[in-house]
Amino acid sequence: MRFEPTQPFVPAPGLANEHAQTIYASLVRPTHAPTARRERRELPDGDFVDLDTFDGPRGAPHVVALHGLEGSSQAGYITAILRGAAERGWGATALNFRSCSGEPNRLARSYHSGDIHDALLILNEVRARVTGPLFAVGFSLGANVLCRLLEEQGDSAPVDAAASISAPYDLDACCRKLDGPGPFHRLYRERFLRTLKQKARAKLKRFPGAFDSRALEAARSIRAFDDAVTAPLHGFRDATHYYAEASSGPRLRSIRRPTLLLSAADDPMLESPVIPPSASDNPLLSVVLTEHGGHVGFVGGRAYRPHFWAEAQVLEFFAARLR
Secondary structure: OOOOOOOOOOOOOOOOOHHHHHHHHHHHOOOOOOOOEEEEEEOOOOOEEEEEEEOOOOOOOEEEEEOOOOOOOOOHHHHHHHHHHHHOOOEEEEEEOOOOOOOOOOOOOOOOOOOOHHHHHHHHHHHHHOOOOEEEEEEOHHHHHHHHHHHHHHHHOOOOEEEEEOOOOOHHHHHHHHOOOOHHHHHHHHHHHHHHHHHHHHHHHHOOOOOOHHHHHHOOOHHHHHHHHHHHHOOOOOHHHHHHHHOOHHHHHHOOOOEEEEEEOOOOOOOOOOOOHHHHHOOOEEEEEEOOOOOOOOEEEEOOEEEEHHHHHHHHHHHHHHO
């Protein structure tokens, strides 16, 4: 049975605009999290990822959360999932992608929108140790990673249900939008490029010649950065090849687990249609497309007392799977 939200999304007064939703949410989301232990997982290629995790009682559900581009387990949308899980008596694990836990990763390569292997390793490990249902949720880049994982794994996917929030299902279109004109898109673009370039410069000091330093410094767009850095570090010919291989949108029919696809039609980082129309052809996908909400925004309530609707609906979706 497809999921229907427990309540409609109503933007907080004065915050209906897509940029207001996106920016306000990123600024005011609480970031306090339940007490969790930091664990390091060594990876088969000699690198590592860091996790923040806590356990529920035996038999309780467990939620694994994947953050967005240049996010971390400390992002407000991730800590909201952790708090919500703890309040329900569930366990939870937040994965920090390589280089995102506050410590540089060991190898020249890092993470990208289609890299499913680290997330799959962690999900398989969690699946092996928990005795209750296993759920997973991804936000933005992490949502695309999760969908690609579900597509590749099919009937072998290690989760009982999943949720994808504000995923860039078409990475090429997403970059066209981010690299487009206007002050807000320049703000988003420069925010991402600032930390991406900082990490890339540090990589070149440790791994001279890993990619073209002049192309890195000349990059003024997300696509140019992906051409200069992401593609060569991760075995793609160029950004176009990377986007084609990593985009989850064309393969949604392959998902074999109940999955919530939640996005806003006014997402300022995605072109319309933000969710591929073909998603409705897969009966295991619950498509929820709101008129407003921005990118990982969904701020309801009041500006001085906000309610973050998407995270609440993710937890309701998982709870519905238990029923």
